[in-house]
Amino acid sequence: xxxLMESEQTTLINELTQGKELTEQLRNHxxxxxxxxxxxxxxxKILSSYEKALSILSWVDSVQGPKPTTxxxxxxxxxxxxxxxxxxxxxxxxxxxxxxPKDVLKKRKTxxxxxxxxxxxxGTGFDGPLDDGHSWRKYGQxxxxxxxxxxxxxxxxxxxxxxxxxxxQVQRSDEDPTIFEVTYRGRHTCTQSTSKSVINDIRxxxxxxxxxxxxxxxxxxEVKPKxxxxxxxxxxxxxxxxxxxxxxxxxxxxxxxxxPYAPIGDELDEENxxxxxxxxxxxxxxxxxxxxxxxxxxxxxxFSMSPCHLNNFGAGQNVQASESDLTEIxxxxxxxxxxxxxxxxxxxxxxVNFDTSFSLDNLEFFG
DNA sequence: TGAATTTGACCAAT
DNA sequence: ATTGGTCAAATTCA
Numbered sequence: 089x090x091x092l093m094e095s096e097q098t099t100l101i102n103e104l105t106q107g108k109e110l111t112e113q114l115r116n117h118x119x120x121x122x123x124x125x126x127x128x129x130x131x132x133k134i135l136s137s138y139e140k141a142l143s144i145l146s147w148v149d150s151v152q153g154p155k156p157t158t159x160x161x162x163x164x165x166x167x168x169x170x171x172x173x174x175x176x177x178x179x180x181x182x183x184x185x186x187x188x189p190k191d192v193l194k195k196r197k198t199x200x201x202x203x204x205x206x207x208x209x210x211g212t213g214f215d216g217p218l219d220d221g222h223s224w225r226k227y228g229q230x231x232x233x234x235x236x237x238x239x240x241x242x243x244x245x246x247x248x249x250x251x252x253x254x255x256x257q258v259q260r261s262d263e264d265p266t267i268f269e270v271t272y273r274g275r276h277t278c279t280q281s282t283s284k285s286v287i288n289d290i291r292x293x294x295x296x297x298x299x300x301x302x303x304x305x306x307x308x309x310e311v312k313p314k315x316x317x318x319x320x321x322x323x324x325x326x327x328x329x330x331x332x333x334x335x336x337x338x339x340x341x342x343x344x345x346x347x348p349y350a351p352i353g354d355e356l357d358e359e360n361x362x363x364x365x366x367x368x369x370x371x372x373x374x375x376x377x378x379x380x381x382x383x384x385x386x387x388x389x390x391f392s393m394s395p396c397h398l399n400n401f402g403a404g405q406n407v408q409a410s411e412s413d414l415t416e417i418x419x420x421x422x423x424x425x426x427x428x429x430x431x432x433x434x435x436x437x438x439x440v441n442f443d444t445s446f447s448l449d450n451l452e453f454f455g
Numbered sequence: 456t457g458a459a460t461t462t463g464a465c466c467a468a469t
Numbered sequence: 470a471t472t473g474g475t476c477a478a479a480t481t482c483a
Binding site for chain 1: 471472473475476477483
């Protein structure tokens with residue numbers, strides 16, 4: 089950190105300062121009368137600030153040479169992030185540095201990737217993860233050690249035609265089978281999207297993403313129980329999960345850090361873009377409901393909440409949102425033209441520069 | 456009949 | 470040796 093460039097240093101200080109201020113604001117909202125949404129937003133913003141700060145540090149690290157950073161992360165990922173809204177759990181693979189474009193299609197660990205996790209609590213009706221606005225093609229399923237349910241591997245349907253490298257993994261929660269953890273990797277580069285129809289197309293069983301085939305369902309549910317590595321708690325529908333118990337992942341990755349895009353190749357050329365985009369998204373969206381964060385920036389989000397809470401966040405959304413809708417809202421990080429919000433935000437974010445002082449007063453809007 | 460899914464094998468990482 | 474991620478042939482679906 090000794091050679092932080094000035095701009096990064098300034099940004100770092102700003103972020104940490106902002107984190108401090110936000111924490112103070114949060115303290116003022118600890119009284120029970122304060123709406124929980126407000127606290128969630130504050131926590132989300134705090135996390136964004138810290139993550140951004142960490143991202144800067146991490147970037148400096150990557151430029152100046154490897155340094156242990158996991159301790160910092162461990163601190164931030166501690167259970168203190170009981171944060172009702174969303175303990176983030178993004179993972180950025182540091183091995184992207186030694187990528188050559190040729191390796192992109194190879195096996196794990198050789199593909200440049202960032203990942204994110206989105207948790208979707210489906211408490212009603214269907215018991216499967218739902219569409220997130222993109223069409224995915226399942227290419228594998230694997231029993232995962234320590235998990236009751238197999239993990240599904242999906243890649244973008246448009247991979248062959250458009251070379252879209254977005255993938256996702258869907259893992260049903262051990263603790264609560266109604267919860268699916270979706271880990272996305274890679275940003276969609278495809279231009280096609282099913283998003284427009286998704287909101288209206290809520291027919292269960294027609295979901296391309298997770299068709300509810302009896303066969304498949306049975307597979308998911310009949311896997312023998314194994315030891316769980318995580319603990320999930322319910323706070324009135326909000327899912328809070330203790331992170332960081334999977335040490336394997338932490339050892340070679342950078343939890344809590346993310347790039348809002350799929351970095352490929354030339355880091356330096358994109359560094360400005362990284363921070364610009366990250367800054368805009370994290371700050372702007374951090375000011376919004378978690379439900380809004382996902383569609384665009386969502387690559388930097390890991391949140392878990394029950395659909396029953398979405399009405400609190402779904403301003404602008406149909407109150408009668410189906411689970412398809414909810415999933416769409418919550419777990420469509422890679423959307424290009426995704427949910428009504430997501431698509432618009434992408435445009436907005438491309439043209440508007442939100443500074444870090446985006447007012448938290450806007451929270452009232454969602455309260 | 457083309458597209459999507461399933462599933463065992465393969466490979467890389469640990 | 471074990472595990473997670475991917476491939477690809479076989480199978481199923483629409």
